[in-house]
Amino acid sequence: MIYLEVPKKLRTLVDQARQTADHVFRPISRKYDRAEHDYPIELDMFAAIMDGMNDALEDGGAGSGKLRQGKKDNSQIQNGINMTTVLGLAELCRGDVGLSLTMPRQGLGNAAIAAVANDEQLARFGNKWAAMAITEPGCGSDSAAVRTSAIKDGDDYIINGEKIFVTAGERADAVVVWATVDKDLGKAAIKSFVVEKGTPGMEVTRLEKKLGIKASDTASISFNDCRVPRANLLGSEEVNADKGFSGVMQTFDNTRPVVAAMAVGVATASIERTKELLKEQGIDIDYKRPAKLGSQLTAEVYRMEAELEAARLLTIKAAWMADNGQPNSIEASISKAKAGRVANDITLKCVELLGTVGYCEDELLEKWARDSKILDIFEGTQQIQQLIIARRLLDKSSSELK
Numbered sequence: 001m002i003y004l005e006v007p008k009k010l011r012t013l014v015d016q017a018r019q020t021a022d023h024v025f026r027p028i029s030r031k032y033d034r035a036e037h038d039y040p041i042e043l044d045m046f047a048a049i050m051d052g053m054n055d056a057l058e059d060g061g062a063g064s065g066k067l068r069q070g071k072k073d074n075s076q077i078q079n080g081i082n083m084t085t086v087l088g089l090a091e092l093c094r095g096d097v098g099l100s101l102t103m104p105r106q107g108l109g110n111a112a113i114a115a116v117a118n119d120e121q122l123a124r125f126g127n128k129w130a131a132m133a134i135t136e137p138g139c140g141s142d143s144a145a146v147r148t149s150a151i152k153d154g155d156d157y158i159i160n161g162e163k164i165f166v167t168a169g170e171r172a173d174a175v176v177v178w179a180t181v182d183k184d185l186g187k188a189a190i191k192s193f194v195v196e197k198g199t200p201g202m203e204v205t206r207l208e209k210k211l212g213i214k215a216s217d218t219a220s221i222s223f224n225d226c227r228v229p230r231a232n233l234l235g236s237e238e239v240n241a242d243k244g245f246s247g248v249m250q251t252f253d254n255t256r257p258v259v260a261a262m263a264v265g266v267a268t269a270s271i272e273r274t275k276e277l278l279k280e281q282g283i284d285i286d287y288k289r290p291a292k293l294g295s296q297l298t299a300e301v302y303r304m305e306a307e308l309e310a311a312r313l314l315t316i317k318a319a320w321m322a323d324n325g326q327p328n329s330i331e332a333s334i335s336k337a338k339a340g341r342v343a344n345d346i347t348l349k350c351v352e353l354l355g356t357v358g359y360c361e362d363e364l365l366e367k368w369a370r371d372s373k374i375l376d377i378f379e380g381t382q383q384i385q386q387l388i389i390a391r392r393l394l395d396k397s398s399s400e401l402k
Helices: 008-034 041-055 081-092 097-101 108-116 119-125 183-189 246-280 296-323 329-354 365-375 382-394
Strands: 130-133 149-153 156-167 174-180 190-196 202-207 218-229
Touching: 008 081, 008 097, 008 365, 081 097, 081 246, 081 296, 097 246, 097 365, 108 119, 108 130, 108 174, 108 190, 108 246, 130 156, 156 174, 156 190, 174 183, 183 190, 190 218, 246 296, 246 329, 246 365, 296 329, 329 365, 329 382
Parallel strands: 130 174
Antiparallel strands: 149 156, 149 174, 156 218, 174 190, 202 218
């Protein structure tokens, strides 16, 4: 059974994340929005907050994020790293999405490591800050179309290719690179490799200028005869036509609820601030008054809050299932699709409702609206999520339903 209140053991950590959002992120948010590509040095001391969220868990560490397939004993229901990350990031993103994405040791690649790494790899890479490199020129949301190659050479793999839009690609300690070990075998041959910063043959070639999340670096990375030890391949080396892609796709089962939580956070911030500003103008949201007797403006607030709550509950469900060993692929996509769209709709509507106040840089509302768009795009666009959900519901393969 899923309990919807914040678990008691996580309340202090969630409160710490909220305090960080309000008193650390928001005061420097505009500074790093204007100074794109400058590293937010203020964050170094606060990385310990997210580390503390992991360490506070009974089974602690990055590896606790692995799906525990087949665990059915309800007496052992737990809230692990997935729930902790979701609740913590939702609070941090009330402050700033870009700053949350550039917290040391909390990269999207860390979720990939948690999803498929073995115990030895978890010990080596668990405390590193890992970015994730999937997207390529000409290969966006279709992850199965990856063309970057990894050719086995003795005890190493040699990686060649180019990755773009790598979040934290310049700052991270390592990059989890998706590459094919045999282009003729299709998606079954795609594996993920941990390539540590400074490895010969890996080069950051460009930093993107973006609409939002400017505090977070977004890099293009080239791999030219980049030699990586076999031990850095996450999961099994075996290429299995039935299960070959499942290991890397399990990464998305962990990361999509995380992105959904970020969307919940920025949408929550926008509604909270909108209500504060409306109250200053003498427009108070009275929940005791029947909705039909209120104004169109209050009706919009009610609608946004209902949509936000639906997104929040879907996100919690997906994270809870991951922590408790239940396959959550469809729920992860549902939460990401719902929360990404809702966050974009809410942040833009808040700007609209407040007019010039919402549109100008005097308020963070316009920044939150810009930041929210990426949450509907990365980790799979809205259209890709809907396609994944349809395939699961109809029991169709990717070749049968395109």
